[in-house]
Amino acid sequence: MTLQQLEYVLALEKTRHFVRAAELCGVTQPTLSAMVQKLEEELDCKIFDRSRQPIEVTEIGTQIISQAQVIIYQANQLKESIKSTKEELTGTLHLAVIPTIAPYLLPRFIASFKKLYPELSLKISEMHTDTIIEKLRIAEIDMAILSTPLDDPKILEVPLYYEKFAAYISPTEPIYKRTELSATDMPLDKLWVLEEGHCLRNQVFNFCHEKPLQSSTYEAGSIDTLVKIVDLNGGYTVIPELHIELLSESQKLNLRSIVNPEATREISIVIRHDFVREGVINAVAECIKQIIPAHMLDTRLKKFAIRL
Amino acid sequence: MTLQQLEYVLALEKTRHFVRAAELCGVTQPTLSAMVQKLEEELDCKIFDRSRQPIEVTEIGTQIISQAQVIIYQANQLKESIKSTKEELTGTLHLAVIPTIAPYLLPRFIASFKKLYPELSLKISEMHTDTIIEKLRIAEIDMAILSTPLDDPKILEVPLYYEKFAAYISPTEPIYKRTELSATDMPLDKLWVLEEGHCLRNQVFNFCHEKPLQSSTYEAGSIDTLVKIVDLNGGYTVIPELHIELLSESQKLNLRSIVNPEATREISIVIRHDFVREGVINAVAECIKQIIPAHMLDTRLKKFAIRL
DNA sequence: ACCTTTGCATAGATAATAACTATACGATTA
DNA sequence: TAATCGTATAGTTATTATCTATGCAAAGGT
Numbered sequence: 001m002t003l004q005q006l007e008y009v010l011a012l013e014k015t016r017h018f019v020r021a022a023e024l025c026g027v028t029q030p031t032l033s034a035m036v037q038k039l040e041e042e043l044d045c046k047i048f049d050r051s052r053q054p055i056e057v058t059e060i061g062t063q064i065i066s067q068a069q070v071i072i073y074q075a076n077q078l079k080e081s082i083k084s085t086k087e088e089l090t091g092t093l094h095l096a097v098i099p100t101i102a103p104y105l106l107p108r109f110i111a112s113f114k115k116l117y118p119e120l121s122l123k124i125s126e127m128h129t130d131t132i133i134e135k136l137r138i139a140e141i142d143m144a145i146l147s148t149p150l151d152d153p154k155i156l157e158v159p160l161y162y163e164k165f166a167a168y169i170s171p172t173e174p175i176y177k178r179t180e181l182s183a184t185d186m187p188l189d190k191l192w193v194l195e196e197g198h199c200l201r202n203q204v205f206n207f208c209h210e211k212p213l214q215s216s217t218y219e220a221g222s223i224d225t226l227v228k229i230v231d232l233n234g235g236y237t238v239i240p241e242l243h244i245e246l247l248s249e250s251q252k253l254n255l256r257s258i259v260n261p262e263a264t265r266e267i268s269i270v271i272r273h274d275f276v277r278e279g280v281i282n283a284v285a286e287c288i289k290q291i292i293p294a295h296m297l298d299t300r301l302k303k304f305a306i307r308l
Numbered sequence: 309m310t311l312q313q314l315e316y317v318l319a320l321e322k323t324r325h326f327v328r329a330a331e332l333c334g335v336t337q338p339t340l341s342a343m344v345q346k347l348e349e350e351l352d353c354k355i356f357d358r359s360r361q362p363i364e365v366t367e368i369g370t371q372i373i374s375q376a377q378v379i380i381y382q383a384n385q386l387k388e389s390i391k392s393t394k395e396e397l398t399g400t401l402h403l404a405v406i407p408t409i410a411p412y413l414l415p416r417f418i419a420s421f422k423k424l425y426p427e428l429s430l431k432i433s434e435m436h437t438d439t440i441i442e443k444l445r446i447a448e449i450d451m452a453i454l455s456t457p458l459d460d461p462k463i464l465e466v467p468l469y470y471e472k473f474a475a476y477i478s479p480t481e482p483i484y485k486r487t488e489l490s491a492t493d494m495p496l497d498k499l500w501v502l503e504e505g506h507c508l509r510n511q512v513f514n515f516c517h518e519k520p521l522q523s524s525t526y527e528a529g530s531i532d533t534l535v536k537i538v539d540l541n542g543g544y545t546v547i548p549e550l551h552i553e554l555l556s557e558s559q560k561l562n563l564r565s566i567v568n569p570e571a572t573r574e575i576s577i578v579i580r581h582d583f584v585r586e587g588v589i590n591a592v593a594e595c596i597k598q599i600i601p602a603h604m605l606d607t608r609l610k611k612f613a614i615r616l
Numbered sequence: 617a618c619c620t621t622t623g624c625a626t627a628g629a630t631a632a633t634a635a636c637t638a639t640a641c642g643a644t645t646a
Numbered sequence: 647t648a649a650t651c652g653t654a655t656a657g658t659t660a661t662t663a664t665c666t667a668t669g670c671a672a673a674g675g676t
Contacts, residue, residue, distance in 0.1 A: 001383060002310055004663090018624060031664050033625060038663095043390050046424055050624065052598055053672080058424055059591050060393050067386040074382060075309060078375040082351050085368050116354055116366055283367050290360055312634090326653060339635050341654065346634095358653065361643080 003075055005039040006068040008032050009047060013065050016054040088279035090119040095284070096132045096144040097124060100200045100223060101267060104242040105145070108291045117283055128197040129308070136272055143275070143284065147199050147308060148268040158269040158285060161292050162301030164241045165207070165263040167256040168227055170234040175256075182260040183208045190235035192226055195219040200265070203306045204238045207263050227251065240265065242292065264304040311383055313347040314376040316340050317355060321373050324362040396587040398427040403592070404440045404452040405432060408508040408531060409575060412550040413453070416599045425591055436505040437616070444580055451583070451592065455507045455616060456576040466577040466593060469600050470609030472549040473515070473571040475564040476535055478542040483564075490568040491516045498543035500534050503527035508573070511614045512546045515571050535559065548573065550600065572612040 011021040012032070022032040040047050047061035057065060097106060106124065113122065125141065132144045133152060148157045167186065169176045175185055186208065194201045196219070220226040226237045227247065231254075244255065269285055289297060319329040320340070330340040348355050355369035365373060405414060414432065421430065433449070440452040441460060456465045475494065477484045483493055494516065502509045504527070528534040534545045535555065539562075552563065577593055597605060 001386070002312075004310075019622095027663090028665060029624075030626080030666085035663075037625085043387070045390060045394060049424060049598070051420060051423065053623075055624090056598065059587060059594060060390060060397070063389060063393060064386065067382065067389065071379060071382045071386065074375065074379045078309075078372065078379065079351070081371060081375065082353060082368060085371060086353060089368070112357075112359060115359060116357060279367065286367060290357070290364065327651095335634090336636060337653075338637085338655080343634075345654085359643095361652075363653090 001039060001042055003072065005035050006072055008035050009039065009065060009068055010072060012036060012048060012055070013057060016056075018055075085279055086119065088277050089117050089283060092121045092123060093143060093280060093284075094123045094141040095125075096127050096135065096141045096146075098129055098132070098144075098146045098199060099126050099221075100194070100198060100240055101145055101147075101242075102126050103222075103224070103246060105288065105291065109288060112291060113284070113287045116287060120280070120283075129199045130197070132270075136270065139272070142277075143269060143271050143281070145267065145269055145288070147203070147265045148270065149266065149307065150270065154273060155270050156273050156275070158271070158281060159299070159302070160267050160269060160285060160288055161296040162264045162266055162298065162305060163296060164301075164304075165204075165238050165258050165265070165306075166241060166244060167236055167258050168230055168239050168251075169236045169254050169256055170230045171254065172234040173236060175236070176254075178256060180259045181256050182258065183263075186236055186238075192229050192233075192235055192237040193219055194223070194226065195221055199308050200238075200240065202308055203263075203265055206308075207238070207306050230254070241296070262304045263306055264301050266302060266305040309347060309350055311380065313343050314380055316343050317347065317373060317376055318380060320344060320356060320363070321365060324364075326363075393587055394427065396585045397425050397591060400429045400431060401451065401588060401592075402431045402449040403433075404435050404443065404449045404454075406437055406440070406452075406454045406507060407434050407529075408455075408502070408506060408548055409453055409550075410434050411530075411532065411554060413596065413599065417596060420599060421592070421595045424595060428588070428591075437507045438505070440578075444578065447580070450585075451577060451579050451589070453575065453577055453596070455511070455573045456578065457574070457615065458578065462581060463578050464581050464583070466579070466589060467607070467610070468575050468577060468593060468596055469604040470572045470574055470606065470613060471604060472609075472612075473512075473546050473566050473573070473614075474549060474552060475544055475566050476538055476547050476559075477544045477562050477564055478538045479562065480542040481544060483544070484562070486564060488567045489564050490566065491571075494544055494546075500537050500541075500543055500545040501527055502531070502534065503529055507616050508546075508548065510616050511571075511573055514616075515546070515614050538562070549604070570609075570612045571614050572609050574610060574613040 008021065008025055011024045012018065015021040015024060018033055019029045022029040025032060036047065043064065045060050045064075046058050047064050049056045049058050049061075110122065110124070113120075127135070129146050129150075132141070132146055133150065133155065135141045136144060136155060145160070148159065150157065167181050169181075173190065175181060178185065188208065191204070191208070193204055200223075201219075218229065220229060223239050223243050224246070227239065229235075230237050231251070238258070244252065247255075269281060269288075271281065275281070316329065316333055319332045320326065323329040323332060326341055327337045330337040333340060344355070351372065353368050353372075354366050355372050357364045357366050357369075418430065418432070421428075435443070437454050437458075440449070440454055441458065441463065443449045444452060444463060453468070456467065458465065475489050477489075481498070483489060486493070496516065499512070499516070501512055508531075509527075526537065528537060531547050531551050532554070535547065537543075538545050539559070546566070552560065555563075577589060577596075579589065583589070
């Protein structure tokens, strides 16, 4: 049984005439005849009584036709629903990402998303949280990925994952020998931090329960730079979990877990409340969730999240 | 889009594995791969995300799969419902027909019915109304075609058609010159009737408002005989409408319509009330209705029907 | 009674496609 | 780096849907 055979049957039911039904289906009469016969053979019952003119539908044929109509209708519904869903997933999506997430996530996300939704053209920018909020408000961007909560009533947050912080320690430091560290083990004087604007900077200060008295000698523009500074100048810094994958094997030896408390940051998709393309939100969210390791999706980690 | 492609997709959804899905469908992996790809191409969207292991269903894929399940379910329902309907239309049907209907109807009915329902084996007997009622009660027959109403509470009547009576007049009779006749024009002394047992005999008497005082010289066993008697011995008789088709062209000249009142008999299918094979009743009824001329199906003719 | 028309089925050829085997390729893992 | 797993691709074969041409039966007209 094929959908086409059912369509032939329905055309025949409409026209009660093989030649006209064939025309309706865009095939020749013998083709339609043969296909209807084949279906009748498969179902092992006559659908049409050809001994009458015009042909009549048999008792059982009536039943078959009404069920065939259901099937064909549902098949058309399938195509229809795809069409309306796809319209959502076309056009352009302006997406912003904070710099402390971008290096790991973006290359993977772009590759994966382009493959799944080739119709949706992505415009991605890297910017700090406050710029994102501003541009989101004026609709210059549609969506952003950053650390939450923002506590902004105009902005909707869709949590994605929870990322632990890790300490990156220079071998020259005494605390290098420790396997686990807590906030108090890392005084500010030897803590390298990102320059102002990065939410990660604030989170580190919040976590250490200290405020910087004065700006340090040097504040880095990226985590990558931060790590290189520690390598060359000693001291320590704090980096997010996903950045670990970007370190070399020897650099990974300088990592120490942070405990008591465990520190995480919540990463979310944020949009304006009036953003209507719900399918796009799901598409982006699902795509990202597939990229990051499964254990980071555990919402129980939310309780360790450091606020901005 | 074909039903088979949808089944491949559903198998893939179950297994999340091309090789195992292919096994499930009884085809090779490249076949299933190609068919799924083809469907994705036709619908112009990816259903599965193959970049993950095990493969995952896309956002839109979830939607497609749930609709595909509906379609496949409905397709299976079609086959199921045919099966249950067909079971009704198998086995044996014991059918009885009264002799004044049989000659015209049976040859046509048997041919047509066998073609439509080859699985149902027909056993047909000719018998008089009272025998039919008796055998129906003891379930020796399942169904009968006869003249109604019977007014029997155990028997259910399904009216089929209404058959007029026609007068068959010998050219030797004075009333031969008339084009129309009424009951009073045909006194009993020259009226040839069927032998006792035939309901048609009673209907003719009822119609003529007379009771036979004594049995006539000869009472015929069939309408065919009745006609031949008139041809050879003069007088007249009354025959049912459908029998006209069985007369020769020259015999048809001896026919006169009966008016004032028009006389008809109601022909029905009768069954016991406990007869369960509803599909069989419809099958027989529809088949007969296709055989007899359309004007005889007009239920307005019921008001001219002569009781038994 | 004969011919024509109408309408579906059948036969044989052809084009489309679903299926196969073998193999490449990409991603993980040892 | 090789081995393994899982899917895609290439090339071939088998199947089948479709075509054109024709047969055949029934109904209608002359």
